[in-house]
Amino acid sequence: MADESTALILGASRGLGLALVEEFLGRGHRVIGTVRSPSPALDKAGAAHPGRLEVETVDITDTNGLRTLRQRLEERSIDVVIVNAGIALSIEKSPAQVDDQDFVAMMLTNALAPVRAIEVLEDLVPADGVLAVMSSELGSIEMATGFWQLYSASKAALNMLMKSFVSRRAKVPGGDSRAVLLLAPGWVRTDMGGAGALYGIEESIPKVVDVVEASRGVPGLRFVDRFGEILPW
Numbered sequence: 001m002a003d004e005s006t007a008l009i010l011g012a013s014r015g016l017g018l019a020l021v022e023e024f025l026g027r028g029h030r031v032i033g034t035v036r037s038p039s040p041a042l043d044k045a046g047a048a049h050p051g052r053l054e055v056e057t058v059d060i061t062d063t064n065g066l067r068t069l070r071q072r073l074e075e076r077s078i079d080v081v082i083v084n085a086g087i088a089l090s091i092e093k094s095p096a097q098v099d100d101q102d103f104v105a106m107m108l109t110n111a112l113a114p115v116r117a118i119e120v121l122e123d124l125v126p127a128d129g130v131l132a133v134m135s136s137e138l139g140s141i142e143m144a145t146g147f148w149q150l151y152s153a154s155k156a157a158l159n160m161l162m163k164s165f166v167s168r169r170a171k172v173p174g175g176d177s178r179a180v181l182l183l184a185p186g187w188v189r190t191d192m193g194g195a196g197a198l199y200g201i202e203e204s205i206p207k208v209v210d211v212v213e214a215s216r217g218v219p220g221l222r223f224v225d226r227f228g229e230i231l232p233w
Contacts (some may be wrong), residue, residue: 006030008078008124010060010117011085013039015190016134020082025049027209032078034058034069039211060085060113066120078124080212082183083114083133088192091148098150110154115161125178128217132181135159135223139182142232158182159233160225166221179215182223183208184231 008022011017012033021033022045033042034053039055046053056072058065060083076209087104087109114133125131138148139155169176186203189197207226214228223231 004030005079006032006076007080007082008034008073008121009030009112010034010058010081010083011134012092013037013042013054015192016185016188016201016205018042018045018085019201020084020209021045021053023205023209024080025052027213028053029079032056032073034060060117063116063120066117070120070124073121073124074226076124077126078121078129079126080130081118081121081125081132082130082212083117085114086110086134086192088148088151094149103150106151106154107157110151111157111161113226114158115165118162118165126216127177127189130179130181130212130215132160132179132212133145133158134184135162135184137184137186137225137231140223140232141214163221163233176220177219179218180221182221183211184223184225186226203214 007029008219009017009031012021013035017040021031021042024031025045030052034056035042036059042055056069058069087106089106090098118131122131136155137143138152139159141156146150160180162182164181185208186199187193188195188199188201188204189195204226211224211226211228223233225231
């Protein structure tokens with residue numbers, strides 16, 4: 001990515017989103033990070049890189065809030081948009097055991113809201129830019145093992161919605177030259193991933209950002225892991 005490029009990270013208050021902000025800042029880019037409520041950790045990251053971080057408050061499940069964010073960024077060109085927000089509820093339960101509201105909340109936050117955010121914000125991203133959402137290896141139907149079954153279903157739904165998003169645009173004259181990424185960072189030790197996860201943030205996020213940077217100017221949809229390897233749908 002060229003110097004002074006701008007990355008917009010939705011869901012930047014902690015975990016993977018905060019790590020993405022820190023990584024992009026550390027590479028010399030400008031960053032806009034969104035939060036639902038104040039994040040001292042994000043403020044600290046900004047203080048370490050004066051003038052390079054802007055913080056916006058928005059809930060990814062709030063459509064009006066997303067549209068208001070879009071209006072505030074009207075005159076901006078955003079080189080990379082990464083939607084990171086996600087939740088994991090009733091992770092050990094089966095469809096017969098889960099509370100309906102837990103499943104609905106995951107489908108809204110993990111599948112519908114990220115794609116809606118991409119749709120609302122996409123026209124801020126130039127032809128050589130990147131539109132990305134944080135997916136998971138668990139979103140692969142072919143690789144499914146039953147682990148975190150309901151969360152996996154929400155990520156599979158996310159993948160389907162993003163694939164449809166790209167397919168619709170392929171029918172538009174001229175198509176779409178931007179890279180569209182479904183990013184699988186691996187099972188990472190965060191509040192959501194838990195202490196038993198396989199990888200530390202430092203083993204995942206720098207590689208994820210490498211993939212994003214390498215995708216600038218490479219059009220098309222790819223479902224990839226942190227090494228840029230293609231994952232099966």
